Amino acid sequence: MTITDVNTAFAAEKTAQIESVRQRERAFQARIDRGEIRMVGQDRYEVLTGWDRGETFTVSRNTQGQIDGIIAQHGLDSRADGTIALYASSPAWHGLGQIIPGGTTDIDKVLELSGLDFDVDTVPALYRWGGELREHADQFHTVRTDTGAALGVVGRKYQPIQNRQGFEFLQELVGRYDVVWESAGPLRGGKRVFISIRLPETVTVDADGIGDVVVPYVAVMNDHSGQGQFQCVVTPWRPVCANTERFAVRDAVTRWAVRHTAGATSEIKEARRTLGLSVKYFERFADEETALARTDIAVADFHQVIADLWPLDDDASDAKKNNFAARLGALDDLFRTETERVGRTAYAAERAITGYLDHLAPRRPPKSMTEEIFRATAVMEGADDDTKTRAHKRLLLLRKS
Incomplete structure (x- = not known):
């Protein structure tokens, strides 16, 4: 027969818990000491290094003031199973989402993992008058076909650009490259969605000095609410959360947009020209940033x-x-x-x-x-x-x- 000393077991368990808290506190303080993160407000911190430079998060504490959790301010939606609706090719600071190390070329897989595997349809806008239901001739609602959730109010000429079309748009746009999807996900319940790929070039600012490396991405942002356009932008950072960054360089053409009307996705020629300028954009970006660094x-x-x-x-x-x-x-x-x-x-x-x-x-x-x-x-x-x-x-x- 085995006899368990409950007092000894309890003491051992509490000691382990206390040591775990102390290790978490030491690891967190070490990151501050190394200059990886800094406080920007009451229990609110900003990441200063790595992929997620600029992202903010909140530290929750127990009644003794000890860290008991880190809440990333990601602003992302959730999938039907409760997991975060985000696909990424490498983990973000918040550690959330569905990660495929190194990325994938499979559009269907990314649509599933990112929570973008839904279509958008338009239905007539109805109103009740005098006890009867009437149809507004010039207004429609955009709705998700998977949940029926309303996304916005649009006019008669509005035509949804589906999430899959955003992927196909990018794949055709950069067909000369082996496209690996970097990140994708919905925001605001699917009213806005984002998709990004990485360009093969990298840019180094002040190669002989600080050596900051900038990785160019192309991102598509689509709006299903009727309040925005289908946009393609060139950006130095991948969107993996609600914190991202864009640089504005003098005279650079870094954005292409089209309204949600019939034939919108056939307007690839202009978008190709915009992307073609991206290499020159980053060359000038590197030259000017290097000059500033010196x-x-x-x-x-x-x-x-x-x-x-x-x-x-x-x-x-x-x-x-x-x-x-x-x-x-x-x-x-x-x-x-x-x-x-x-x-x-x-x-x-x-x-x-x-x-x-x-x-x-x-x-x-x-x-x-x-x-x-x-x-x-x-x-x-x-x-x-x-x-x-x-x-x-x-x-x-x-x-x-």
């Missing part, structure tokens, strides 16, 4: 650029002055972090400004969207491209002066 600047120069981008009138209200001070403080923190990595350069300044716009600038999302999804949508649609372009041009002037 341009030393003072903190005063950085502050002057900020003042030019966000001017503050002498008679500004106290609220505007407070907002300006808060923005300046956030940008200074980002600049300080970047200078530790790449030196006090115009490149560090641009990275700070881009990071602020993408991840920290205040956003006011509509009630139907979370802040993370709204922020990601703004980034992917280039809401701040004009500011980024002005910052880029302004910083290049420091090189020439």
Whole structure:
């Protein structure tokens, strides 16, 4: 007969639990010490390195203040089985989604894993009047054919571009390459979807110095709500969550879009031209970013650029002055972090400004969207491209002066 000392077993179990918590705390602190992550708010952190640079997450703590969980601010949908609706060729920081290491060329597999294996149809918009149901002649609803969920209200000429067509569009677009799907998934219940592939080229910024490597991607973003176009963009980062990033380089053509009308997906010729320019886009991107990386600047120069981008009138209200001070403080923190990595350069300044716009600038999302999804949508649609372009041009002037 085996006799178990419950007190000894209990003590051993509690010791193991305590040690596990301590190991988690030590590992987390080690990442902070190595400069991999930093705090950006109360229990909110930002990733500073790797694929998921710029992504934010929240740390939950127990009543003793110890870490008991990490909640990624991914803003992704869920599949019918409760798993996250995301396919990716390599794990993201949040560790979520369906991963096929190295990627796959199988469209059907990606449609299934990403939760994009649904079609969109249009049905008449109905309304009740005088006790009878009437049809609105010029309005329709877009609906998912798998769940019947309504996605938006559209006009008579609207024609859905199906999720599969987005994959076929990219595959035909870059048919000269062996396409491996990098990432795909829905947002906002399927109202918006994204798909991305990796281009074969890579770009190195300041190869003899900091050696930042930029991997170009082509991403398709489709809208089923009637509020956006079918878009193809060239971007340095793959969309694997609601945090992503786009650079705005002077005079670069990086976006192609088409409305949801009959024959939309046959308009490949213009899209081919846009993609054909992507190589030149990244060559110029590397040259200009390298120039910025080799341009030393003072903190005063950085502050002057900020003042030019966000001017503050002498008679500004106290609220505007407070907002300006808060923005300046956030940008200074980002600049300080970047200078530790790449030196006090115009490149560090641009990275700070881009990071602020993408991840920290205040956003006011509509009630139907979370802040993370709204922020990601703004980034992917280039809401701040004009500011980024002005910052880029302004910083290049420091090189020439």
